[in-house]
Amino acid sequence: MIKEFLEQTRERVLGGTYRTFYSSPLVVGSASGCTITDVEGAEYLDAYNNVPVIGHSSPEIAEAVNRQLLRANTHTRYLDRPVIDYADQLVSVFPDRLESVVFACSGSEANDLALRVAAHAAGRDGVIVTRHAYHGTTRSVAEISPSLVGLDEIGEHVEAIDVPGWDEPEFDAQFAAAIRQGGIRLERRGHPCGAVVLDSALTSDGIVQPRSLVATVEAIHKLGAMYIADEVQSGFGRTGSAWGFERLHVVPDLVTLGKPMANGMPMSAVIGPRDVFAAFGESQRYFNTFAGTAASAAAAGVVLSALESGALTERARSGGARLTAQLAEIIGESEVPARVRHNGLMLGVDFLDRSESNTARRRASFIVEELYRERVLVSTTGPCANVVKLRPPLTISDEELDSIARGFGVALQRLEIAERSHGE
Numbered sequence: 001m002i003k004e005f006l007e008q009t010r011e012r013v014l015g016g017t018y019r020t021f022y023s024s025p026l027v028v029g030s031a032s033g034c035t036i037t038d039v040e041g042a043e044y045l046d047a048y049n050n051v052p053v054i055g056h057s058s059p060e061i062a063e064a065v066n067r068q069l070l071r072a073n074t075h076t077r078y079l080d081r082p083v084i085d086y087a088d089q090l091v092s093v094f095p096d097r098l099e100s101v102v103f104a105c106s107g108s109e110a111n112d113l114a115l116r117v118a119a120h121a122a123g124r125d126g127v128i129v130t131r132h133a134y135h136g137t138t139r140s141v142a143e144i145s146p147s148l149v150g151l152d153e154i155g156e157h158v159e160a161i162d163v164p165g166w167d168e169p170e171f172d173a174q175f176a177a178a179i180r181q182g183g184i185r186l187e188r189r190g191h192p193c194g195a196v197v198l199d200s201a202l203t204s205d206g207i208v209q210p211r212s213l214v215a216t217v218e219a220i221h222k223l224g225a226m227y228i229a230d231e232v233q234s235g236f237g238r239t240g241s242a243w244g245f246e247r248l249h250v251v252p253d254l255v256t257l258g259k260p261m262a263n264g265m266p267m268s269a270v271i272g273p274r275d276v277f278a279a280f281g282e283s284q285r286y287f288n289t290f291a292g293t294a295a296s297a298a299a300a301g302v303v304l305s306a307l308e309s310g311a312l313t314e315r316a317r318s319g320g321a322r323l324t325a326q327l328a329e330i331i332g333e334s335e336v337p338a339r340v341r342h343n344g345l346m347l348g349v350d351f352l353d354r355s356e357s358n359t360a361r362r363r364a365s366f367i368v369e370e371l372y373r374e375r376v377l378v379s380t381t382g383p384c385a386n387v388v389k390l391r392p393p394l395t396i397s398d399e400e401l402d403s404i405a406r407g408f409g410v411a412l413q414r415l416e417i418a419e420r421s422h423g424e
């Protein structure tokens with residue numbers, strides 16, 4: 001009843017840009033820890049959401065935000081201690097040259113700003129991204145997001161390069177070669193490369209964990225471009241390290257942060273060298289009204305302290321290994337060809353079969369719907385939505401991880417039964 005009412009009202013009042021998940025959308029009643037409870041009291045394990053990294057409705061976050069809202073919540077045109085203290089604490093968690101921060105409110109805004117800063121520093125506007133990259137929704141960022149707008153709609157100044165196969169032993173060398181070739185094509189089009197933007201977990205390219213990107217980053221620098229690490233998905237412990245780039249053995253020129261940064265408060269950032277921001281700031285100002293408020297900084301401080309304690313990275317490593325092992329065992333016993341990959345507690349179950357991409361896509365979306373019936377929330381990603389993506393909060397318990405695996409086992413069995421009855 002309430003679902004129909006909300007669906008109809010939403011249809012009438014919300015712009016037609018939104019999509020809900022599932023054939024029958026979830027109606028949220030409340031959320032706590034790793035659980036979202038619907039209005040009828042059914043509990044769902046949230047293995048989709050990369051934002052509430054320390055759990056939904058965290059009392060610590062609520063208290064920290066509340067304290068600032070009742071004290072002062074202004075903007076970066078005044079000096080306000082919680083914001084400056086947080087900035088100081090944040091940059092201390094990065095390698096030396098990444099010493100300053102500029103705040104924004106969303107991952108899209110952070111990437112938009114990073115592109116502007118890089119184009120200014122490099123004096124070139126060409127950008128290289130991966131073929132299925134997603135970096136956000138502002139105009140300039142949509143232009144570098146082929147997975148959003150399609151390859152035909154990316155900018156003239158943008159080259160989308162292939163990511164080598166996830167199991168390719170020469171991954172780094174091949175990726176470096178693709179960067180060099182992309183640079184040549186951009187040069188020919190009159191847009192020499194000024195920036196290469198890479199999601200450190202290659203999330204929308206199917207969740208890939210290269211062993212190293214050292215040669216790739218050398219190739220980027222040889223082009224005279226800046227390496228922007230988009231850590232909106234991979235940051236704050238998700239991969240088992242504080243930042244995804246650490247696992248790639250490289251140091252970016254600029255880093256963008258978002259999603260889990262303030263556990264649901266709108267906060268994002270670009271981290272980079274002081275001289276680069278100073279040069280940009282001399283010619284162009286950047287002020288973002290809601291970015292760097294005390295309330296958001298307070299929430300972000302709670303997340304950062306959890307990161308610094310080692311709790312998030314430890315859980316990402318041990319939880320990721322536990323869930324991966326269980327899913328691999330389930331998949332190993334199944335007739336359906338699939339493979340589980342993981343970057344800490346970001347897991348992708350790849351339904352392989354690139355040649356039959358529709359089969360892989362159908363299988364992945366079947367699993368998402370069936371897991372929903374099993375009260376586990378996940379989604380898809382990858383070149384043709386062929387990968388089931390799991391990203392639970394980094395406070396998830398072993399028992400909750402085991403429930404996800406159990407649900408996955410049931411969903412995969414139903415897929416086998418459905419395919420057998422359709423004679424596939």
Ligand SMILES: Cc1ncc(COP(=O)(O)O)c(C=O)c1O
Pocket residue numbers: 105106107108109111134135136137199203230232233258259
């Ligand atoms: C890798 C990556 N970058 C940037 C963004 C954009 O972030 P936001 O939705 O906060 O604008 C996303 C969002 O999904 C993302 O996955």
